[in-house]
Amino acid sequence: xxxxxxxxxxxxxxxxxxxxxxxxxxxxxxxxxxxxxxxxxxxxxxxxxxxxxxxxxxxxxxxxxxxxxxxxxxxxxxxxxxxxxxxxxxxxxxxxxxxxxxxxxxxxxxxxxxxxxxxxxxxxxxxxxxxxxxxxxxxxxxxxxxxxxxxxxxxxxxxxxxxxxxxxxxxxxxxxxxxxxxxxxxxxxxxxxxxxxxxxxxxxxxxxxxxxxxxxxxxxxxxxxxxxxxxxxxxxxxxxxxxxxxxxxxxxxxxxxxxxxxxxxxxxxxxxxxxxxxxxxxxxxxxxxxxxxxxxxxxxxxxxxxxxxxxxxxxxxxxxxxxxxxxxxxxxxxxxxxxxxxxxxxxxxxxxxxxxxxxxxxxxxx
Numbered sequence: 504x505x506x507x508x509x510x511x512x513x514x515x516x517x518x519x520x521x522x523x524x525x526x527x528x529x530x531x532x533x534x535x536x537x538x539x540x541x542x543x544x545x546x547x548x549x550x551x552x553x554x555x556x557x558x559x560x561x562x563x564x565x566x567x568x569x570x571x572x573x574x575x576x577x578x579x580x581x582x583x584x585x586x587x588x589x590x591x592x593x594x595x596x597x598x599x600x601x602x603x604x605x606x607x608x609x610x611x612x613x614x615x616x617x618x619x620x621x622x623x624x625x626x627x628x629x630x631x632x633x634x635x636x637x638x639x640x641x642x643x644x645x646x647x648x649x650x651x652x653x654x655x656x657x658x659x660x661x662x663x664x665x666x667x668x669x670x671x672x673x674x675x676x677x678x679x680x681x682x683x684x685x686x687x688x689x690x691x692x693x694x695x696x697x698x699x700x701x702x703x704x705x706x707x708x709x710x711x712x713x714x715x716x717x718x719x720x721x722x723x724x725x726x727x728x729x730x731x732x733x734x735x736x737x738x739x740x741x742x743x744x745x746x747x748x749x750x751x752x753x754x755x756x757x758x759x760x761x762x763x764x765x766x767x768x769x770x771x772x773x774x775x776x777x778x779x780x781x782x783x784x785x786x787x788x789x790x791x792x793x794x795x796x797x798x799x800x801x802x803x804x805x806x807x808x809x810x811x812x813x814x815x816x817x818x819x820x821x822x823x824x825x826x827x828x829x830x831x832x833x834x835x836x837x838x839x840x841x842x843x844x845x846x847x848x849x850x851x852x853x854x855x856x857x858x859x860x861x862x863x864x865x866x867x868x869x
Contacts, residue, residue: 506755507542507644512765516543519648524641525688526799527748528740534754535790536800537744541644541751544764546801552766552774553782555804558797569670573653576668576718576727581633581654584666587718587729592659599658605636612638613649617700623657624706631658639696644748652693662712663701665693673719673728681798683717683732690715691737713738754788762787792817793824828853 519540530536539546550556576584580601588594607615616637623630634655641648654666667690671682694715698708713735721728747754762784766774785805792810796803810817814833816824830836830853838844839854840861846854 506758507751510538510542510758510762510764511544512763512767514545514766514768516646517545518543518646519643521650521652521689521692524643524648524650524692524741525685527744528688528691528737529685529799530791530793530796531740531744531747533791533800534757535785535788535802535806537748538751538754538758538788539764539802541748541754542764543644543646548766548774549764549781549785550801550805552776553778553805555808557801557803559799565670572670572720572725572727573668575725577635577654581635583727584633584654584656584718584729587727588656588659588716591716591729591731594659599631599633599656601633601635603635604638612636613640617704620655620663620697620700621704621706623663624701624704624710632656639693639700641692641696641699643745644751650693650696652690652697655693655697656716659712662710663697664712665690665697665715666718667693667715667732668718671719672723673721673730675722678719681795685799686717687715687732687734688737688741690717690732691734691741694734695738695741759787793821794818795821830857 523540527536527540539549547557581599585599602619604612604616604619616634616639619632619634619637623632634657637652637655639650639652641650652665653668656664656666667686669682669686671678694711694713697711701708701710713733715732715734716729717732718727718729720726764781764784765776766781767776769775782805785802786809790802790806790809792803792806792815796806800806807818816827816831816833816836819833827836829847829850830839835844836857839846839850840857842858842861
């Protein structure tokens with residue numbers, strides 16, 4: 504049993520779906536998240552055993568609404584989607600082929616997707632196809648994860664495009680920035696998986712465009728509207744994080760011998776390990792909490808509680824934390840601002856900025 508298996512305990516590694524992989528790119532500096540994901544630890548089950556389950560999740564109503572909207576966009580062989588893409592990209596293509604990859608059965612979908620993508624890439628110009636329910640794969644720290652994008656569209660400018668269908672609304676041309684950012688990260692996962700497949704098949708990975716297509720309902724109707732998402736930045740972050748997980752030995756070198764996140768299940772699979780003992784084990788690996796974690800990571804409530812206990816500047820958000828430089832505690836920052844704490848070597852500049860900010864604050868209050 505290697506060290507990652509020992510960290511996880513005698514259970515199977517939890518497979519990563521696209522949402523989980525996208526969440527890696529949301530907080531690439533968190534060693535705890537990287538290590539838990541590399542080991543395949545079930546973070547949701549861990550958080551629930553600790554008594555701090557994540558506050559997010561999709562309601563059954565949201566799932567039903569999302570499925571209904573996706574079916575609307577895909578009806579009649581994606582005819583409505585074709586109209587949207589013609590308008591978005593100025594396509595001259597009047598009609599396209601349609602392949603429902605799911606029709607071959609669950610056990611053949613991955614190999615069938617490979618064959619379809621290979622054939623389309625070889626035929627090149629003259630082929631325009633929508634691939635519905637394709638199944639891609641991506642290696643995550645030695646584990647194969649299978650991913651299902653909504654649609655892969657081929658021959659939009661001679662390239663493959665990932666199409667993401669989401670049920671959040673675009674109102675007056677604007678959608679919630681956090682939801683668009685999450686959709687872009689998820690689309691980047693699919694683009695990376697598609698580029699990996701093209702490379703494995705001997706094709707140019709750039710055939711998979713960095714421009715994904717986001718389809719959402721417009722205003723307060725079910726009328727779909729499409730927009731283009733440039734996911735190059737998300738791709739770069741995702742590649743760095745996956746490389747970091749592949750080189751997980753660096754993280755493991757800092758982990759104490761014998762440390763485990765094993766939930767020690769009994770014969771019925773019920774965790775028997777004391778929550779306090781598990782919390783102490785998790786605290787041995789540093790986290791990088793940010794308020795954004797509340798919508799992306801199953802461990803967010805545990806890490807937030809930990810940050811509150813030590814008065815970490817992580818609670819103030821990434822921008823504030825980064826501007827404070829090496830000042831990691833709020834008490835430390837306030838002490839420098841009030842001039843009652845002498846800055847350590849290298850903290851002189853931030854201490855001056857904090858004192859200036861405090862002086863301006865006092866002037867405004869007076």
